[in-house]
Amino acid sequence: LYKDSAVEIDQPAVQNRLNKVTSQHQEVLVQKGIAQANIKKFEQLMGDIGVLEKEITHMVENKTIYDELSVAFGKNGVQALIIEETLPRLQEHSDHFLKRLTDGKLSVKFQLMQGKKGANWKLGIPSEELEILISDESGTRSYETYSGGESFRINFAVRIALSQLLAANSGINQPILFIDEGFGSQDKEGQGLMIEMIQKIKDDFEKILVVTHIEEIKEAFPTRIEIEKTESGSIFTLI
Numbered sequence: 001l002y003k004d005s006a007v008e009i010d011q012p013a014v015q016n017r018l019n020k021v022t023s024q025h026q027e028v029l030v031q032k033g034i035a036q037a038n039i040k041k042f043e044q045l046m047g048d049i050g051v052l053e054k055e056i057t058h059m060v061e062n063k064t065i066y067d068e069l070s071v072a073f074g075k076n077g078v079q080a081l082i083i084e085e086t087l088p089r090l091q092e093h094s095d096h097f098l099k100r101l102t103d104g105k106l107s108v109k110f111q112l113m114q115g116k117k118g119a120n121w122k123l124g125i126p127s128e129e130l131e132i133l134i135s136d137e138s139g140t141r142s143y144e145t146y147s148g149g150e151s152f153r154i155n156f157a158v159r160i161a162l163s164q165l166l167a168a169n170s171g172i173n174q175p176i177l178f179i180d181e182g183f184g185s186q187d188k189e190g191q192g193l194m195i196e197m198i199q200k201i202k203d204d205f206e207k208i209l210v211v212t213h214i215e216e217i218k219e220a221f222p223t224r225i226e227i228e229k230t231e232s233g234s235i236f237t238l239i
Helices: 011-072 078-101 119-123 148-170 188-204
Strands: 107-114 128-136 139-142 176-180 207-211 225-230 233-238
Touching (some): 078 107, 078 148, 107 148, 148 176, 148 188
Antiparallel strands (some): 128 139
């Protein structure tokens, strides 16, 4: 404009151009401020991302440890090892008691078998199931196929063996054995065998408490506690 003569300068047009450039400059400054704020926010977010990535890495490492601990302390971990270690002893004791209970007619065998696929399969750990096999004169079949009386004898033998193993592992020499009913499913011969069995193992326990409503069973033991219901409540008599 300085090259133009003063007469030829259009002052309103120049002022208009100046106002327009000034407005554009102000807009650029605003955009610059927004950009600087975004850059600062982006840098802060990048810092947060770095912290979160470290936390995620730490959490992934912890998850791996917890997954291993979950398997180790699950039913296919330490528990399975304990079962595998204890199972032969439990089988030996259970078989011994069952043969005494059935006059040698029944024997028991515990067998670990591969179970159904479960959550542990994702970690490469197969599940295991315990199969209880009972042998008699007809052969070997599953525990579930036996009648109530026979299954009670099997249960009794296994539970006696298990209680003795638990007591031995706990350092207890003579625990108390509770037998609550169960005799009603036995025939006379079976009841006699059960009484004989209890008499044979009485020295293995400090006390044996038998709960029954069968008179023949009551009379088989020298000390009895008779419970009688009355209108004012239950009373007991030591016989």
